[in-house]
Amino acid sequence: MDQAPGSPPESQGAQSVPSCYRHPDRETGITCTRCERPICPECMISASVGFQCPECVRTGSGTGHGPTANQPRTIAGGTIAADSFLVTKILIGINLAVFVLVSALGTRFVNETELVGYAYDRRLGEVVGLADGEWYRLFTSMFVHQEVAHLAFNMLALWFLGRMVEPALGRSRFLALYLVSGLGGDAVVYLLEYPGRGTIGASGAIFGLVGAFAVLARRSNLDMRPVIAIIALNLLITFSRPDSISWEAHVGGLVTGVLLALGLVYGPREHRRTVQAATFAAVLLVIVVTMVLRTMDLTG
Known part of the structure; x- marks a missing residue:
């Protein structure tokens, strides 16, 4: 049976560590601070607080998809400004x-x-x-x-x-x-x-x-x-x-x-x-x- 990216193998159980959405065979405890998808060390990109996935960094969006892709948002939903300080x-x-x-x-x-x-x-x-x-x-x-x-x-x-x-x-x-x-x-x-x-x-x-x-x-x-x-x-x-x-x-x-x-x-x-x-x-x-x-x- 095919498995959707980001979902853990069936044998792991409901309480197991999730798998990276880009590499389903790699377990990880880190999630993207914007879209909340699990990411492995190879996929995580350092941010001001925590890490982001490659898609969110590339699109600058809160989800990486959809019409809001050109509207960057912080983890709290705020607008990302040019001068962040x-x-x-x-x-x-x-x-x-x-x-x-x-x-x-x-x-x-x-x-x-x-x-x-x-x-x-x-x-x-x-x-x-x-x-x-x-x-x-x-x-x-x-x-x-x-x-x-x-x-x-x-x-x-x-x-x-x-x-x-x-x-x-x-x-x-x-x-x-x-x-x-x-x-x-x-x-x-x-x-x-x-x-x-x-x-x-x-x-x-x-x-x-x-x-x-x-x-x-x-x-x-x-x-x-x-x-x-x-x-x-x-x-x-x-x-x-x-x-x-x-x-x-x-x-x-x-x-x-x-x-x-x-x-x-x-x-x-x-x-x-x-x-x-x-x-x-x-x-x-x-x-x-x-x-x-x-x-x-x-x-x-």
């Missing part, structure tokens, strides 16, 4: 520009933009913070760095992770994951941190990219041991310096990034956009509910 560069540029403002305006600028739950500002003579209705601090605090070393470390991490995650997700999805991960980290800080303590930095959003990269690596069947080691090392550093590093932002951003990435890359292809939108909506809803309940606790 543009958003990463823009985010780094914004952080650098804000740092220039910090250098020029000093403490006054930081005090008005940092993440703080509920505090009395003696200079202004009034209560300030998220609990006082200044929710903009959730966003502004993600781009504020007061020290050169803090800025340099975060920007190096953003450049390294952005060059891997942005091409895999596409510009809009990458930006959304970055910002919402930052919000998730800030929400955890607001929930658990002392209400008068200020927090600044892009660490929550960057840890969201760490979580997204872990999901992408797992989705591409890469060796997870180095990824787990990197996450463990970063968490070890985080918890070893609790007085100077906001562990709440790091953990909150990491968890948020993982959840969002799961929705971005594991949704069924035919309902991918619906699943992605629902995932982001659910995470944002949790963030808003957390903010409202914490605010009621602080001001009640």
